[in-house]
Amino acid sequence: MNILICGWYGTETLGDRAILAGILKILGNTFQKGDVNVKIASLYPFLTKRTLIEDRNIYVSIAPGLNLTYFDVNNLGVLDREINATDLVVFGGGPIMDLMELEVIKYIFIKANKNRKPTAILGCGLGPLYRKQFKNTAKEILKHSNLVIFRDKKSVESSKELLKDPMIQFNYSHDPAILAGYQYKLHKQETRGTLKNYIAVNVRQFQNIGFRADKYVSETKIIELLEDVSKKYGMVKLIPMHTYGIGGDDRYYLTKLQNETKSENIEVVHKPMNLYQLFDIYSEAEACIGMRYHSVVFQTLLNGNNYILDYTDKKNGKISAFIKLFDTTNFYGDRYINVLEDTPSDKFLEIKEVLERNKHFNFESYIYEETLDKYVKLLKSIT
The missing domain is CATH 3.40.50 (Rossmann fold)
Known part of the structure; x- marks a missing residue:
């Protein structure tokens, strides 16, 4: 065959x-x-x-x-x-x-x-x-x-x-990607230890995705968010989902954000990872924040104490479509911001408080x- x-x-x-x-x-x-x-x-x-x-x-x-x-x-x-x-x-x-x-x-x-x-x-x-x-x-x-x-x-x-x-x-x-996440969970179910004192964050550069950058949340709000969560967690790990120039190498933007923050416990994961190394980072984190579509998917499957920053259309976009497919209890109702909307800074500063509740979404094995x-x-x- x-x-x-x-x-x-x-x-x-x-x-x-x-x-x-x-x-x-x-x-x-x-x-x-x-x-x-x-x-x-x-x-x-x-x-x-x-x-x-x-x-x-x-x-x-x-x-x-x-x-x-x-x-x-x-x-x-x-x-x-x-x-x-x-x-x-x-x-x-x-x-x-x-x-x-x-x-x-x-x-x-x-x-x-x-x-x-x-x-x-x-x-x-x-x-x-x-x-x-x-x-x-x-x-x-x-x-x-x-x-x-x-x-x-x-x-x-x-x-x-x-x-x-x-x-x-x-x-x-x-998405077939969830099957990879499930196989990882089966592989790791006997070895997974306690959660580590860091938050895993993925955000992406708006200018690379085919829309007007001024339609999106200001970069200042993202920086303020990173500085805010850095006060709660021992380390803020900025996680690239893509490390090749075509499609937008996340490390450039994440490094720019790191350099513009005043916190010393924010780091970019520069070394390219394989799939299970990425899954390790998301599953072992105390909490996660995601923007790229598959970062949202993996953080939801493997961690569950995550917050979603949706950069796609709220009505027709892929992230809201993903949420609608499985979140029947509206768990992510207060764990979601659409960055196309004019969201006040206070809403971003509430993210830390939501994640501190330490509630986890349970993605059922069936x-x-x-x-x-x-x-x-x-x-x-x-x-």
Whole structure:
């Protein structure tokens, strides 16, 4: 069995790496007989080479028996050969959004369809899509997909609007990255010790995400927040979710914030981490604050005493869609700020007080089991 996984690999964040781990778990449970060869279509192969080395032991433990390699998706001859040789094409998570590289995924799906190869979108979110060019590209990808499982219900609704077809029936489940988080919890459940006296914080630079920076909360409020929580915790660890220039290396902005604070117990984690090293930091922290989507996901799954700074649209964004999918008790009602809104400084200074209550969200284990079962069952239906 040969499987081609495409997406944003080659520019992968730690979130993308967790998505890949989750998809490998799904594939391992779906195809349990014979050799399974998985090839990653990489936009920048040197980066994928590095991340596969860093995470290989994790992938082997999650999905033993899969053979995992990568290739240069920019080499058309190589790409065509891989499409012709594959038995299944997977768009492996992340956003379907306004990026030129979306054209590469369209090419793969159309060619695979012509060659009668099954295609699947597993765990993607739809949007943000603003430009007509990318809306049309997204339409073509959806039309050439034999199976679509979005990562949230909002993406299903958005796809009906995009395709102008209210009757279309796409599926949704949780982000595959949660499967990686669950495997980590199983791996660590016998060794996890007491929480350590630090708070883990991820924020990102607004100017790098395609919107007007002046629509967002002022940087001054972020600095005041960091200084405030530094008074409570022994250390404030600023955690990058991305350490590659394309997509925004978080370390530049986090270092800038560190330099502009007056507190001496604020540090940036500069050394690139593998997936489980990141999970260790979030799970062992006394509390967490997150902004990037997957930092919110992991802090919620692995810690639970976390506060969410949502930089996406409150109505249609991926973070609010994630919260709606699982927070049935409104636990995060007072643990959430949308930074697109004009939020007073006092609200940010309340974050420390909320986290000091030391209440933890309990992410039920059945959610993982139902998520894995749903992906496997639907994937088997097209292969």
